[in-house]
Every structure is written in C-alpha cells, then in structure tokens.
Amino acid sequence: MRDTIRVMLNGDPRDVASGRTVQTLLGDLGLHPKLVVVEHNRTILDRARYGETEVREGDTIEVVHFVGGG
Amino acid sequence: MNEELLDEPLIIAGRAFRSRLILGTGKYRDNQTMVRAIEASDAEMVTVAVRRVDLDRTKEEGILYHLDPERIFLLPNTAGCYTAEEAVRYARLGRAAGMSDWVKLEVIGDRETLLPDVAATIDAARVLVAEGFHVLAYTNEDLVTALRLEEAGCAAVMPLASPIGSGLGLVNPYFIREIKRRLSCPVIVDAGVGTASDACLTMEQGVDGILMNTAVAEADDPVRMAIAMRHAVRAGRLAFLAGRMPRREVATPSSPVTGMLA
Numbered sequence: 001m002r003d004t005i006r007v008m009l010n011g012d013p014r015d016v017a018s019g020r021t022v023q024t025l026l027g028d029l030g031l032h033p034k035l036v037v038v039e040h041n042r043t044i045l046d047r048a049r050y051g052e053t054e055v056r057e058g059d060t061i062e063v064v065h066f067v068g069g070g
Numbered sequence: 071m072n073e074e075l076l077d078e079p080l081i082i083a084g085r086a087f088r089s090r091l092i093l094g095t096g097k098y099r100d101n102q103t104m105v106r107a108i109e110a111s112d113a114e115m116v117t118v119a120v121r122r123v124d125l126d127r128t129k130e131e132g133i134l135y136h137l138d139p140e141r142i143f144l145l146p147n148t149a150g151c152y153t154a155e156e157a158v159r160y161a162r163l164g165r166a167a168g169m170s171d172w173v174k175l176e177v178i179g180d181r182e183t184l185l186p187d188v189a190a191t192i193d194a195a196r197v198l199v200a201e202g203f204h205v206l207a208y209t210n211e212d213l214v215t216a217l218r219l220e221e222a223g224c225a226a227v228m229p230l231a232s233p234i235g236s237g238l239g240l241v242n243p244y245f246i247r248e249i250k251r252r253l254s255c256p257v258i259v260d261a262g263v264g265t266a267s268d269a270c271l272t273m274e275q276g277v278d279g280i281l282m283n284t285a286v287a288e289a290d291d292p293v294r295m296a297i298a299m300r301h302a303v304r305a306g307r308l309a310f311l312a313g314r315m316p317r318r319e320v321a322t323p324s325s326p327v328t329g330m331l332a
Contacts, residue, residue, distance in 0.1 A: 009125065010122045010123065010125055011122070014125075029125060030127075031123060034168075035132055035134050035135075036123055036132070037120075037163050037166045037167050039163065044162055044163060044166045046166075047168075062122065063122065063123045063125070064120050064121060064122055064123060064163055065120075065121070065123050065132035065133075065134070065167070066118040066119065066120060066132055066133045066134055066144065066146065066164075066167060067096075067118065067119050067120075067121045067132060067133055068094075068095040068096040068097070068098065068104065068118065068119065068133055069094060069095060069096045069117055069118055069119025069121075069147050069149050069283075070094030070095075070096045070097075070117055070119075070147070070149065070234070070235075070261075070281075070282075070283030070284065
C-alpha cells in the first residue's frame with residue numbers, strides 16, 4: 001500500500017497521506033472542523049460524518065469558509 | 071424623546087432588526103478596521119462570502135476569527151456566481167456553515183457592469199425557497215423582476231441604487247419608489263451608495279433598508295464613514311416617515327409679511 005494518495009483539493013492535485021478520513025485530513029491541514037465546510041465529490045458533508053468519511057484516491061474535495069464580502 | 075419609538079423595527083422573515091443598515095465585510099484594509107466600522111455603524115447584520123480556504127495560509131484567515139456570530143447576524147452571499155446552479159451550490163455551502171437558512175442571492179450576468187442575470191436569479195430563488203432558504207435577492211431596479219422575485223417567495227428584494235462598487239448613488243429613485251409601492255416584502259437597496267447623502271436620499275424614497283460595503287470600506291476613514299452612514303440611514307428614514315413638504319416653484323416667506331415697520 002502506498003503512503004500517499006492523490007486527490008483534487010481546492011482545485012489543485014495534492015498528495016495526502018493514505019488512510020485518512022476527512023476529519024484527520026483537516027487536522028493534517030491545521031484546519032478547525034467547525035470553521036470550514038467540506039464538499040466531498042460535489043456533496044456537502046455533514047460535520048458529524050467527517051470522522052467516518054474516508055478520503056480515497058481521485059476524490060475531489062473542496063474546503064471553504066466565510067471571508068469578507070458584500 | 072425616545073427616538074426608538076419613532077420607527078418600527080425592520081422585520082425580515084420574522085426576524086426583527088433595530089438597524090436598517092446592513093454592511094458588507096469585503097475590501098477593508100484590515101480586519102480590525104472592519105470590526106470597528108461594523109460596531110460604529112450599529113448594523114446588526116453583515117454579509118459574508120464563501121470561498122476556498124487558502125491551504126498555504128498566505129492570505130487572511132476566515133472571517134469567523136474576527137466576527138462573533140452570537141453578536142452579529144451573518145448573511146452568506148452568492149457573490150461572484152454567474153449561473154443559477156452555481157449560486158445554489160454556494161448558498162448550500164453557506165448554510166452548511168451552520169449559521170442560518172438565510173442567503174443573499176446574487177447571480178451576476180455581466181462582468182463589466184456586474185449587473186444581475188435576473189432570469190437566473192429568479193430560477194435560483196425558486197430552488198432555494200423550495201429548499202427552505204430565506205432568500206434576500208439582489209436585483210436591478212426593474213419592477214417586473216422585483217414582482218417575480220416576490221412571487222418566488224423571496225424574504226426581501228434588493229434592487230441596486232447603481233452598479234456594485236460604483237459609488238454613483240441612487241440613479242433611479244422613481245423605479246425604487248415604484249418597487250417599494252408595489253411589493254409587500256421588505257425592499258432593501260443594495261449596492262451603489264457612495265456617501266452619506268446617497269444613503270439619506272435612498273431612505274427618503276421609503277425603502278426598508280440599505281445594504282452597502284464599498285462606501286464604508288473604501289472611505290479614507292471607514293469608522294467615521296460608518297458613523298455617517300448610521301446617521302444618514304436614520305435621518306432618511308425619519309424624513310420619509312415625517313413626510314416632506316411639497317415642492318413649489320415659487321418662494322413663500324417663512325416670516326410674517328404683516329407687521330413690518332413703515
């Protein structure tokens with residue numbers, strides 16, 4: 001089993017550690033789960049499911065948050 | 071005199087706001103200035119945008135590090151969206167952030183003027199209302215579009231004063247008055263206000279509130295401008311409620327014309 005898998009993360013290809021869930025991936029990225037929203041393969045993930053949702057090779061993940069806007 | 075009693079609260083989707091001023095949170099030179107301007111403005115609701123997290127952390131952190139949703143109501147927008155589908159996606163992401171079911175719907179139709187794609191806005195409004203959103207829809211000052219948005223179930227309709235970020239002020243007061251006259255839902259003028267007199271004149275048309283961003287954020291002193299806008303919105307509102315004197319093409323003296331010395 002390879003140590004890393006390639007995913008599309010916020011529009012860019014990125015190698016992340018294999019065997020990660022969304023929860024642990026956010027931890028690797030230093031992001032607070034309550035301050036971001038995750039879209040996994042175009043489906044918005046309920047925060048309660050971060051811990052059980054595995055990140056797999058080829059997944060498309062978007063991590064968004066609120067920024068200043070009018 | 072208790073000035074609070076001179077006006078009703080602004081009620082949108084059953085939620086009451088004392089302030090009729092809604093502020094955007096974009097384009098401030100720093101977050102501290104933004105927070106101070108919001109506090110000075112007395113606004114109880116501010117708009118925020120949904121964007122990708124910068125995973126390399128070279129930019130500002132998310133706005134929730136600076137604004138407390140317990141103290142100020144956050145209204146996620148769909149700014150920057152050019153199709154109904156895209157706007158619906160952003161609205162859902164904003165709702166998933168867990169603040170509320172409210173969204174400021176904005177579907178842009180032209181990159182140069184940032185004028186809205188009204189057909190796409192109506193389509194997106196119908197989808198979002200069916201999903202239980204309270205939709206506050208940005209639109210142009212077209213009466214028929216405003217009527218369609220209200221029919222679609224929008225909680226508020228938000229015609230522009232002039233293009234986003236232009237600071238040109240209220241270009242079409244007649245149609246803004248017509249929209250206000252014909253709609254039952256709140257009418258909030260969104261975009262185009264440049265300075266305090268624009269805000270005052272807009273409120274004098276009888277609309278329910280104003281949403282602005284650039285006029286405050288790009289002022290030389292945003293905190294001072296926020297205070298000016300607080301007073302201007304209030305002044306325009308009270309002037310509208312007070313009812314202005316008729317316009318006359320002739321002068322009429324204010325002092326008695328009798329009793330003059332011989």
